[in-house]
Amino acid sequence: MTHGIVCAAQPEAAEAGALVLKAGGNAVDAAIACAVTQGVVDPLMTGIGGVGSALVHDAKSGKTENINFLGVAPASAREDMWVDAIEGETADAFGFILRERINALGHQAPMVPGNLKGYDILLHDYGTMNWSDVTRSAIAYADGGWIVRPHVYFYAMQDEEAQGRVHNTDIVGYTSEGRTLYLESDGQFKRPGSLIRNPELGRILKNIASEGIDVFYKGDIAKRIDEDMKANGGLMTQEDLANYQAVRAPALEGSYRELRLATNRPGGSGIQVLETLNILENFDLSCLEHNSAEYIRVLAEAISYAFNDKRNEVGDPAFVDVPLDTLS
Template identity: 35%
Template sequence: MAGLVVAPQVLAAEEGVKVLRQGGNAADAAVTAALVQGVIDPQMCGLGGFGVALIYEAHSKRIECLAFHARAGSKATATMWADRVLREAPDGFGFFLRDAVNDVGAASVGVPGTVAGLHALLERYGTWTWAQVLEPAIRIASEGFVVSAELARSWKARERYPERPSLLQRLQLSPEAHRLFLKPNGAPYDAGETLRNPDLARTLQTLADQGPKEFYSGSVAAAIIAELETHGGHITPTDLVNYRVRWHPPVRVPYRGYEVVSAPLPAGGVTVAQVLRLLEGFDLRRMGHNSPDYLFTVAQAFKAAFTAKVHHHGDPEFVAVPVDDLLSEAWAAQWRARIAAGEVLSVPRWGSHDPHGTTHLTVIDADGNIVALTHTLGSSSGVIPRGTGFMLNNAMVGFHPLPGHPNSIAPGKARVSGMAPTFVLRDGEPVLVLGAPGGARIVSGIVQVLLNIVEFGMTPTEAVTAPRFDAQLHAIECHARIPSWVLDKVQRRGQPCVKLPQSYGGIASVQVAQYRDGRWVGASDPAGGGAAFSPD
């Protein structure tokens, strides 16, 4: 069995494959590639971020979830932003607050989990040393990397609403970010230009020499606290020292003779499982891929699951979430009957924003061990602790800014996210691995690619390139390649449809690996600029 690495960044996938070729296992390669992603995609992920990983250990067939979510600082409270709310976002995703205090700046930062998470993954499942897995990231940060077309494009993209700072505006907020990631004239780097980050190289070398504790209680921690305390952050030195990862059993749900396994709350696997539980009662193959009936039915299933997310989802350490009820046949049957009767559903407004700045990677080694890892900075806070070279997350934007909601702020609490690394098992062994960046749209992307393969027999490449749609509120938003006459038929049923300007992208960047004909094959969403490489 040959291995495989799939990632939205070619260089990260290449470095992961090098580890497999040098005898490292899936955990070694995943940690190495994730650290490289933090260098070459500096506003999507990095040392200041957080995430979740789903791990399959081949010899024991054990599957567990490693959660390294960011957590609210001990000085944060549920009411601290109640008087700053300006309005709900017109798209339903979150609130706009005065001075965007939940979205950018020191107050938007949650306690980072990525360093602790990657080290925990390596310690439990890896064979390489911490210093070994850091070496490629150190080298690339020091020598520089060629800015990809996708990264350059992200720096020039505009947000939908002026109250949400763009990625470029986030860079412009911090003198450190301006110095490291912008040219002397203030312009972002263009595709094909080389970007070096010697500050990050030094930080990574310090972590290699001193270990991950340096991030949480040493010189790196001191730099983080100095930056946050100066500008009104909610994180204390004790918050960093006390940060711990969590190991959880995954969410499991049957589907068409397979078992689907995903990341539990506060990640997005419960929502993936709910959609599939509901859809198993419909004959999707008979409907036909992206037919009017298929679009209508799958979109309503999304809206049913997202409604449950709005009403119930939060950090299970802080709120009681009725997960068993939400995954029950009774829940699915109730919503299935409404959809079958032709009801057009609407999702209540979210009240919290799930940012789109995220990345993912999947690694499978020759022994069949698997790591599917999704990690993020949110959409980045714009804050870089002086001299460190890495940006901190803006995890706090993912909380509801008012008290009384399952996803309201509390000290030490993790916000709900859409991250959902997912396995599909046959006879107890993975045959399909999926994951994606894409914020709240991760679920929509993963479910559709899964259905493309399981229901319609597509190859991984066909599955990630087929046009997709999303339904988060009331209207269905569709890739431009879904024909207008299909949308017209859906709209005659009372379901509004909106054709997006893009033919690819915007609805998660799905990374997929499938076990086919005795070997693993993979594909990276073409909109993301990534790759799937085998060490053969």
């Protein structure tokens, strides 16, 4: 591809995608290279242990596919297992506060990760390159090191405790390895300009590059995760990893005035976007001064109604009957 734009939160990730385009890869190849690199240089935002969702539009067929590789609870989890541990809700209504923060910190907290499964589907069905091609930059940054950028530091140090959530430094510093990698001796995240090397992550990425994602979901890495979980009272097992499947479906579609919209399906939050726009379609926003009090009030009310509907009606489609036609 001779022309393209790569957008990412960190320049190293964007550069990784651009290098793939220059090497002849297509947009999907570049997106995967970008995402894997982002997981190295911005570890609190994404990574191979994370989850995600993708929309892919095929210009030839005109079809848009949604691939949800969101996290799922381990098979041993039960809907009522933490009922007695609930202490309240976060200040921004974006989660619940549990005793000892067991839902956010420690070996019982993780969902079964989906990123690598989703990336693999994208690469196989829409890309042109292989895993060794798209992990090259990520491996180089893991082995050689990456510079802590100001926004990485800012996010790591912002006061999540004020909302009732676990502080990000407690998350990355939960293990001795994490503390050594990411924290200063005073417990704060390493300062902007610091160099972080993560050769163990580099080794894992090299294994994925040479053996594919089965090494993570069914092979040696899965076995190591299983052993660590069992040793520390965790919920996730090797079987959970081996059984994980991404969900593929046509994109959820809607419209806003004359525009056709495509977004992800539940359990993603695309349906909230569609409902918000459906509400706003009933208002002539052009009559309101941009960012005036009335303009912001209308937007805020629309977002609030859609958020409440999502909160009350939307969940994992495997367990919840989501009223798509009503909300979108």
